[in-house]
Amino acid sequence: MIKQSIIENVLEAALSKGGDFSEVFIEDKYVNRLELQGGKLEKSISGRDYGIGIRIFSGLQSIYTYTTDFSEEGLLLAAKRAAHAIKSGVNGTIHPLRKELFQPIHQIEQMPQTVEHARKVAVMRKANEIARNYDERIRQVGLRYIDEEQHILIANSEGKFVEDTRVHSRLSIQATASDDIEMQTGFYGPGAHAGFEFIENLDLEHYAGEAARIAITMLGADECPSGKFPVIIDNEFGGVIFHEACGHGLEATSVAKNNSVFANRIGEKVAPDIVTYIDDGTLPNEWGSLNIDDEGEKTRKNVLIENGILKGYLIDKFNARRMNAEATGSSRRESYRFNPTSRMTNTYIAPGTSTPEEIIASTESGLYAKYMGGGSVNPATGDYNFAVSEAYLVKNGKIDRPVRGATLIGNGAKTLQLVDKVGNNLAHGAGMCGSISGSLPVNVGQPMIRISEITVGGTKGE
Incomplete structure (x- = not known):
């Protein structure tokens, strides 16, 4: 994309006013979008986006800028302007760039x-x-x-030099x-x-x-009753509720600033023994997977909660400094326009031993949420509100009539404690996740689970 010698000069210019770490993120992305309505092609858009982000650390200070000027003069000017925002510090050392090679996880047959x-x-x-x-x-x-075809190059003052195609x-x-x-x-x-x-x-x-x-x-569904019931949430996109209500609270973006109910709780019991919660960016060809994260680190399988015990967080390079911890290959950004931070990839509840039939049969009454819809959550508190796009009443251990207008209302940390059944039918669902570093492809997943009690908002009282 850009000569290595120019990249080295940009990294050096970024540290000219006292930073201790500098990084460049170069992106060349091709996108095609088609829309079909009523059998007719209504929209066909193809485009290319090409730019570079420059980041500087000085202790716990971070500066980020980006440019679409790829001339050496333009890149050096952008780096020096960012460097001037550094208020103090000693100039960092530039290590020789060493190209890193890795075995791609994902097999691509037709670009x-x-x-x-x-x-x-x-x-x-x-x-x-x-x-x-x-x-x-x-x-x-x-x-x-x-x-989308996204070609990236990441280089930093520690000597990292790595490229990837997504x-x-x-x-x-x-x-x-x-x-x-x-x-x-x-x-x-x-x-x-x-x-x-x-x-x-x-x-x-x-x-x-x-x-x-x-x-x-x-x-043809009836109106959903409201109240507090046991709720069975099916697999695949059902995992969105814990992605939003718990997953974001396990990202260093929140944890490092103590803006999470899970901050400073490593080793504590936060869920029943049957709950293991994982973020794994290495699953082959999954929607949320990556070979490397947006800081050039290989993605990995991060066990966040194991048998109910909080084991770790998703940590990016900058927040690792705040937390005195190791980065976990979890740094992501939508594009060069965004400063990267800790984000989820493929996040899911690991399968348990119960069958879906057993879970339903053991539920005397409650709600069965087959497909989840959208919702909202406060990451600092974990309070959530989610719509259910397809729901049924459960009576006498059997799925009864469909109901509509159901919403699930609760607190992520508390709901996690109330999981009393975990099925054996793990599946993943594709979605887009928005946060401070932009909108990203993520998988949410789980087997069928049962929560002993959730407040269900409906359109009629029971």
């Missing part, structure tokens, strides 16, 4: 840029047809396709059902750290059919 749009649109049209033909009450189907592909399907009185929607959005082969090999009968089935099921 998206080599695939013509017609093949991508053909998959979308097929998914549209499957969803539309599911039921005559499906009135609208919308599809969004995205692929490829993401995703197809999102939304079906809308109507009986001429009301409308309901269903959604499914599979994604992977993979090429076009992932899109072309998708089981569209399953994904498009599920999006349509959810919409039709909720169209």
Whole structure:
């Protein structure tokens, strides 16, 4: 991308006013976005984004800037301007850059840029047809396709010099059902750290059919009662509740400033013995996986909670200084425009020993959340509020009628303590996570779990 000699000069210029660490992050990204509405291609956007971020540390002070001027003069000017923001300190040492090689985790068969749009649109049209033909009450189907090829180079004053290519592909399907009185929607959005082969090999009968089935099921659903019930949350995207309510509280972004209910609690019992919570960026071809993080460190499997005991946090290089701890390969950013920080990759509850059938059969009454929707959480307190996109009442150990309008309200740390069943059917779901370093692809996952009591907000009292 840029000559190594120029990178070395930029790193040196960044430390010219007293920093003790400098880093450059170079990005060249290609993006394709397609949207199909009502069977017609409504949007087709392709673009390229190219820029460089420059970061400087001086003790616990961090300076970040970025530029799209790739001339040596422009890069040196950006580095020196950032350096002037450093208020004190002794100039750091620049170590010779050493190129690091690694074995890629992800097998990419078809780079998206080599695939013509017609093949991508053909998959979308097929998914549209499957969803539309599911039921005559499906009135609208919308599809969004995205692929990205991101080429990065990371170098720092400690001698790190590493490059990587990341490829993401995703197809999102939304079906809308109507009986001429009301409308309901269903959604499914599979994604992977993979090429076009992932899109072309998708089981569209399953994904498009599920999006349509959810919409039709909720169209005829009763209003959800409100109260405090046992709640069974199914696998896959059900893991979003603990991603939001607990995962963010285990990131050093919050922990290092004591803005988390999990701060300073390593070694404490924070969940039942049956709960083990993991963030693993090394899972092959998973949506949230990476070969290296955005500081050039290899990703790893980080066990955050093991058999109920808090074991660790997700830590980036800068917050490692604040915490006097080791970075965990968890630093991420949306692009060169963002200062990186600790973020999740593929975060999930490890499988237990109960079968889904056993969990349901042992629940006399409660709520079964098959698919979770969106929600909000306060990372400092862990208080959350999540919508359930497909829910059912459970009566006498059996799944009863579907209900709509259900929301789950609670506190992440407290809810974690109330997990009393963990299934054996672990699955992951793709999503996007927003935080101070931008919007990132992440997986959330879990087997089916049961929480002994959650406040359920509904549209009618029981």
